[in-house]
Amino acid sequence: MNVQPLHIGTAGSEPAAAAGPPVVELAGVSKRFGARAALDDVTLTVRRGEVLGIIGRSGAGKSTLIRCLNGLERPDAGEVRIEGRAISRLSERELQPMRRRIGMIFQHFNLLANSTASENVALPLKIAGIAKAERMRRAGELLDLVGLSDRGGAYPAQLSGGQKQRVGIARALAAEPALLLSDEATSALDPETTGQILELLRDINRRLGLTVALVTHEMEVVREIASRVVVLENGRVAEEGEVWRVFADPQAPITATLLRSLRPELPADLAARLTNTLGGEAVFRLDLIGDAARAPLLAELAGRFGIEARLLHGGIETIQGRPVARLFVAVSPSPAVDLAAIAAFFASRATRSDLLGHVSSSP
Amino acid sequence: MSAHLLDLLLKATGETLLMTAASGLASLVFGLPIGLLLVVTSPGGVWPAPWTNRVLGTLVDAFRSVPFIILLVALIPFTRLVVGTSIGTSAAIVPLSIAAIPYYARIAEVSLREVDSGLVEAVRAMGGSRWALVREVLVPEALPSLVAGFVVTLITLIGATAIAGAIGAGGLGDLAIRYGYQRFQTEVMLAVVVVLILLVTILQKGGDALVARLDHRR
Numbered sequence: 001m002n003v004q005p006l007h008i009g010t011a012g013s014e015p016a017a018a019a020g021p022p023v024v025e026l027a028g029v030s031k032r033f034g035a036r037a038a039l040d041d042v043t044l045t046v047r048r049g050e051v052l053g054i055i056g057r058s059g060a061g062k063s064t065l066i067r068c069l070n071g072l073e074r075p076d077a078g079e080v081r082i083e084g085r086a087i088s089r090l091s092e093r094e095l096q097p098m099r100r101r102i103g104m105i106f107q108h109f110n111l112l113a114n115s116t117a118s119e120n121v122a123l124p125l126k127i128a129g130i131a132k133a134e135r136m137r138r139a140g141e142l143l144d145l146v147g148l149s150d151r152g153g154a155y156p157a158q159l160s161g162g163q164k165q166r167v168g169i170a171r172a173l174a175a176e177p178a179l180l181l182s183d184e185a186t187s188a189l190d191p192e193t194t195g196q197i198l199e200l201l202r203d204i205n206r207r208l209g210l211t212v213a214l215v216t217h218e219m220e221v222v223r224e225i226a227s228r229v230v231v232l233e234n235g236r237v238a239e240e241g242e243v244w245r246v247f248a249d250p251q252a253p254i255t256a257t258l259l260r261s262l263r264p265e266l267p268a269d270l271a272a273r274l275t276n277t278l279g280g281e282a283v284f285r286l287d288l289i290g291d292a293a294r295a296p297l298l299a300e301l302a303g304r305f306g307i308e309a310r311l312l313h314g315g316i317e318t319i320q321g322r323p324v325a326r327l328f329v330a331v332s333p334s335p336a337v338d339l340a341a342i343a344a345f346f347a348s349r350a351t352r353s354d355l356l357g358h359v360s361s362s363p
Numbered sequence: 364m365s366a367h368l369l370d371l372l373l374k375a376t377g378e379t380l381l382m383t384a385a386s387g388l389a390s391l392v393f394g395l396p397i398g399l400l401l402v403v404t405s406p407g408g409v410w411p412a413p414w415t416n417r418v419l420g421t422l423v424d425a426f427r428s429v430p431f432i433i434l435l436v437a438l439i440p441f442t443r444l445v446v447g448t449s450i451g452t453s454a455a456i457v458p459l460s461i462a463a464i465p466y467y468a469r470i471a472e473v474s475l476r477e478v479d480s481g482l483v484e485a486v487r488a489m490g491g492s493r494w495a496l497v498r499e500v501l502v503p504e505a506l507p508s509l510v511a512g513f514v515v516t517l518i519t520l521i522g523a524t525a526i527a528g529a530i531g532a533g534g535l536g537d538l539a540i541r542y543g544y545q546r547f548q549t550e551v552m553l554a555v556v557v558v559l560i561l562l563v564t565i566l567q568k569g570g571d572a573l574v575a576r577l578d579h580r581r
Contacts, residue, residue: 099490110485113580114503124489155579
C-alpha cells in the first residue's frame with residue numbers, strides 16, 4: 001500500500017487544471033501615459049480554467065494591464081483578443097456585449113452605496129436586460145454562493161470590508177462570465193479576511209471552472225491561489241511561469257525581491273557573523289523542489305561523508321501540491337572531506353545551493 | 364392685524380409659493396439635464412465633448428452672472444411672448460425660471476461630479492451603456508445631494524420672488540415693501556418675516572428629512 005507523504009506547510013491544494021484554450025491573448029501590447037510607458041510590449045495568454053497572477057510593484061503597469069483585458073484601457077500598440085476576437089479597434093458600444101462576458105472585482109469594491117446588496121448583484125443582469133423577478137432570484141442564488149444569503153437587503157455601508165467584497169464577487173459572477181478580473185481585490189482587507197476571500201475565489205475557480213486573472217502586489221496572494229504567475233517590472237514581463245517553479249527558483253531579480261519577505265532568510269544575528277575566511281562551519285543556503293525537498297538530505301550527507309550538518313533555519317511549504325524547501329545548513333568540513341565535495345553534493349540535490357560564508361565559533 | 368391684512372398675507376403667501384413651485388419645477392426639468400450634460404461631456408466624463416461642454420458652460424455662466432433685477436427687466440419682451448403679459452405672478456415665473464435653471468444646473472453638476480469614478484468604471488466594466496451609467500450610477504448615487512441642492516435652489520427662489528415684486532408679481536416681498544415699508548405698517552413687515560422664516564424652515568427641515576431617508580452612504 002502506498003502511503004501518501006505528509007505535506008508540511010500552507011496552501012495545500014492545486015488550482016483547477018489549466019492548459020485549456022486561451023480566453024485572453026495579448027500580443028505586443030504597449031500603452032503610454034505621456035512620457036511614461038505603462039506597458040511595454042507585453043505578450044501573455046490566460047487559459048481557460050487557470051488562475052493567472054499578475055504581480056509587480058506599484059506603478060509596474062499591473063492595473064493598466066488588467067484594464068486592457070476588458071477594454072477599459074486601450075493599448076497604443078499590439079492586440080488584445082478575448083475568446084479569439086480582437087477588441088482593440090472595437091467601439092465602446094461594440095465592447096459592451098464582450099464586457100458582459102467578463103466580471104471584474106476591485107480593491108475598493110465599487111458597490112453602489114444607495115443600492116442594497118441584492119440590487120448591486122442584480123445590476124449586471126439589469127444591464128443585460130433580464131426581467132426583474134428573474135434577476136432578483138439569481139441575485140439570491142449568488143449571495144447564497146458567497147455566503148451572504150441573509151444580507152441581501154443590507155446597504156454596502158452596513159457591511160464589513162470582507163462582506164462588501166463578497167457582494168462584489170457575486171456581482172462579478174452574475175452574468176455568468178467566461179473570465180473574472182480581480183484588481184487588487186484583497187489589498188484593502190485584513191489578513192484573515194484576505195484568506196477567506198481567496199478561499200472563496202479558489203472555490204469558485206474549481207466549482208465553476210472559471211478563468212481568473214488577478215493583479216496584486218502581494219506574493220502571498222499569488223501563492224495562495226494562482227497556478228501561473230506573470231511578474232511585471234516597468235511595464236515589461238520580467239518573468240512568467242508556474243507558481244511553484246517561480247517561487248522555488250526565481251530567475252529575475254525583481255521576482256527575488258518580491259519573494260524576499262515570503263521565503264526564509266538567515267536570521268540577522270547569524271548573517272552578521274558570516275565571514276569569507278575559511279574555518280569553523282560553512283553555511284549553505286539550499287533551495288529544493290519536489291522529491292529533493294522531501295528527501296532526508298542531512299542524513300544522507302552524514303551517511304556519505306561521515307560528517308554532521310546542522311539545520312540552522314528554513315522551512316518546507318507546499319505550493320500547488322509541490323513541496324518547495326529552503327534550508328540554511330551549517331557543516332564542518334573534516335580533513336577527509338573538503339568543502340568542494342560537500343558543495344558538489346548539495347548542488348546535485350538542490351535547485352540552487354549557495355555557500356553564504358563561514359562562522360568561526362558555533363553559531 | 365385686520366382681517367383685510369390677513370387676507371393680503373394669505374394671498375401673498377399663495378403667490379410666493381406658486382412662483383417658487385413653478386420656477387423650482389422648471390429648474391428641475393431643465394436644470395438637471397443641463398447639469399448632467401455638463402458632467403458627461405466634461406473631459407474624462409462618460410461622453411467627452413469638449414465643445415459642447417464649453418459652449419454650455421459659458422451659456423450657463425452668462426445667465427448666472429446677470430443680476431436678477433436686470434434679468435427681470437431684460438426678459439420683458441420674452442416674457443410677453445411666452446405668457447402674453449409682462450406683469451403679474453405668472454409673468455414673474457418666466458424670469459424666475461430663467462434664473463433658476465442655470466443656478467440648479469451648476470448645483471446638480473457639483474453633486475453629479477462627486478459620484479465616485481470607480482462606480483462608473485465598475486458599471487462600464489459590466490458592459491453598461493452610457494445611458495446605463497447615467498441611469499444606474501450617476502443619478503441614483505447623487506440623489507441625496509441632488510435633493511439637498513434642490514432645497515437650496517427653492518429657498519433662493521423664495522428670496523428672488525421678493526425682487527419679482529418690482530414687476531407687479533405680488534408675493535410676500537411685494538407686500539412687505541408696499542405695506543410694511545411704504546405705509547409704515549411695521550406689523551405687516553413683521554408678519555411677512557415670520558411667514559418667510561416659517562416657509563424656509565419647513566422647506567429645509569423637510570428637505571433634510573428626505574435626504575436622510577435617501578442617503579445610504581453611512
